Amino acid sequence: MRNLEQQLGQIDGKSYPAYKGLRGQYDFQEYKLFIEHVQGDPFASPSKLRVEVPGRLSAFPEWTYQKKENRIALQDFLLRGFYQQTGRFTHKAKGSGKSGVMSVSRCGQEILERTGCEVKAADGSVTVRLEVGFPANGRRIQAMELRKILFEFLPMCVKNALYYRAVDQKKLEKAIWLAEDQRELRNQLKEHGLAAFVANGAILPRESGVSDFPMKQAVAFRSPKELEVVLDLPHQKGLTGMGIPEGVTLIVGGGYHGKSTLLQALERGVYTHIPGDGREYVITQESAVKLRAEDGRNISSVDISTFINHLPNKKDTHKFSTMDASGSTSQAANVAEAVSGGSRVLLIDEDTSATNFMVRDELMQRVVHRDKEPIIPYVERVRELYDKFGISTILVAGSSGAYFQVADQIIQMDTYVPYVITETAKQAAQDYPKLSCDAEEIHTIKQNRIPCAAKKPQNDRDRTKIKGLGRDGFLLNKEQVELRFVEQIVDGEQTQALASILNYMKENVFDGKKNLDACVAEVCQLLEKRGMSAVAGGAYLPGNLAVPRKEEIYACVNRYRGLKIQ
Numbered sequence: 001m002r003n004l005e006q007q008l009g010q011i012d013g014k015s016y017p018a019y020k021g022l023r024g025q026y027d028f029q030e031y032k033l034f035i036e037h038v039q040g041d042p043f044a045s046p047s048k049l050r051v052e053v054p055g056r057l058s059a060f061p062e063w064t065y066q067k068k069e070n071r072i073a074l075q076d077f078l079l080r081g082f083y084q085q086t087g088r089f090t091h092k093a094k095g096s097g098k099s100g101v102m103s104v105s106r107c108g109q110e111i112l113e114r115t116g117c118e119v120k121a122a123d124g125s126v127t128v129r130l131e132v133g134f135p136a137n138g139r140r141i142q143a144m145e146l147r148k149i150l151f152e153f154l155p156m157c158v159k160n161a162l163y164y165r166a167v168d169q170k171k172l173e174k175a176i177w178l179a180e181d182q183r184e185l186r187n188q189l190k191e192h193g194l195a196a197f198v199a200n201g202a203i204l205p206r207e208s209g210v211s212d213f214p215m216k217q218a219v220a221f222r223s224p225k226e227l228e229v230v231l232d233l234p235h236q237k238g239l240t241g242m243g244i245p246e247g248v249t250l251i252v253g254g255g256y257h258g259k260s261t262l263l264q265a266l267e268r269g270v271y272t273h274i275p276g277d278g279r280e281y282v283i284t285q286e287s288a289v290k291l292r293a294e295d296g297r298n299i300s301s302v303d304i305s306t307f308i309n310h311l312p313n314k315k316d317t318h319k320f321s322t323m324d325a326s327g328s329t330s331q332a333a334n335v336a337e338a339v340s341g342g343s344r345v346l347l348i349d350e351d352t353s354a355t356n357f358m359v360r361d362e363l364m365q366r367v368v369h370r371d372k373e374p375i376i377p378y379v380e381r382v383r384e385l386y387d388k389f390g391i392s393t394i395l396v397a398g399s400s401g402a403y404f405q406v407a408d409q410i411i412q413m414d415t416y417v418p419y420v421i422t423e424t425a426k427q428a429a430q431d432y433p434k435l436s437c438d439a440e441e442i443h444t445i446k447q448n449r450i451p452c453a454a455k456k457p458q459n460d461r462d463r464t465k466i467k468g469l470g471r472d473g474f475l476l477n478k479e480q481v482e483l484r485f486v487e488q489i490v491d492g493e494q495t496q497a498l499a500s501i502l503n504y505m506k507e508n509v510f511d512g513k514k515n516l517d518a519c520v521a522e523v524c525q526l527l528e529k530r531g532m533s534a535v536a537g538g539a540y541l542p543g544n545l546a547v548p549r550k551e552e553i554y555a556c557v558n559r560y561r562g563l564k565i566q
């Protein structure tokens, strides 16, 4: 600490690169400060710092961090608190460009495992990674401004946010218990034969299309009697709500009655939510995947023959590749990849589907003969996917009755309130011709695609350059990976992490022998054991990474245009 102070005195007023010498580790008694990377100039991305509070001083009780899920909730809680603290001090130190910035990850409505804050299971020590804009006037070092940040502001932030005695202990306990309940509920789904659960009183709609906060004055969710289930959780007995059974579930209703809102809440139900979100007890099986049409995406050697055969250009749909998929082929590939990846619940909204992938009506079948139509629509496969492979579908379809015959339960949304209309809809459907399907049975849903080994970089100049493009994608060298339509990515930090993971897989996992499923399993195991530091190489671990789900790792690899399949 004294050493840092001395150095600051010596470099004051010098030109900016003299800051570089500050890289290192400093003992602040109550915590350690690591200056891991120093920015090149005041306008560059801010410098990277790490604060480490030893467990005996942070003193969080063991129950808050020993189980992994609790620990993630604790980390999230601490990071939010630290964010508030830095918010009080950012830009208080003055200078040009990014001088005086103090920032950490900004957490949204979901609780994610982030590198921004890590608590060690072994000893309860707390690490926070933050960015600080080292102050300068023009390019002249303002060391006394940095002194303010490192010796006044930062110690305050640490003191107010990272010690058990400083945080609101009741609030912390509630946050961890709620996370525990959500996890337990997700575990219970399968025992109860449920694909998803929506508690009575849940608030599903969001404030606006660009805000993830709950809508004020929304109609609270209320389960129809027929689907009501009561669940007991560790900290919440007798939680009542709608259980959506496994199988084929159809959500119908007039336009603007809340169908997509329900489905979107289910998409997010794979994540744990913070108290007050409104979707705390909207829980979906962990492997649920939202599927949609995504024309323009890249497809590398995917077997889409379950849905598409006999293309006019004689392209082989058992190993289908294209750099520019159509609506229907992209959705077929999305389904094929998701089920091969192990997803047990598929979520589909007509709003974002290719119509010809979903249905084909009677009249069209009469006019355009079957052998002129390469597509076997989803309506003809949805039962088989469940009956033979145990893969459930929850589907929003307000415009076509074609799914009435194949659905196990039909829910109608009426002014944001769900009703079960299975009987009446099935009766009405009886007068219509039976769905005919003469396509061959599905034999397997497993794709056996073996990614080719890639060259490992030999020196620093060869190293792949990763550039984040926010929530929607990234560049791996010059190759853009577009993830805009992977809708269950909820945070740009997940995208950033996916970039590192993909790069790691390319350099270390793809070997020309293992198939893609094995490759993803391997990297997931590594992440489970060692976290993001296992895959994010470099001189220091960035503080802006959030661990994605296995499903999104799959989705990312599948969209990588550089993926070469043997």
Ligand code: ADP
Pocket (backbone or CB within 6 Å): 204, 205, 206, 215, 217, 218, 219, 220, 221, 253, 254, 255, 256, 257, 258, 259, 260, 261, 262, 413, 416
């Ligand atoms: P649909 O898919 O049936 O056409 P949406 O789900 O898109 O309808 O919902 C239409 C509008 O109603 C959206 O603006 C949404 O925010 C709002 N909405 C949805 N659910 C509720 C609710 N429970 N209470 C109030 N407004 C809601």
Ligand code: MG
Pocket (backbone or CB within 6 Å): 259, 260, 261, 351
């Ligand atoms: Mg809709």
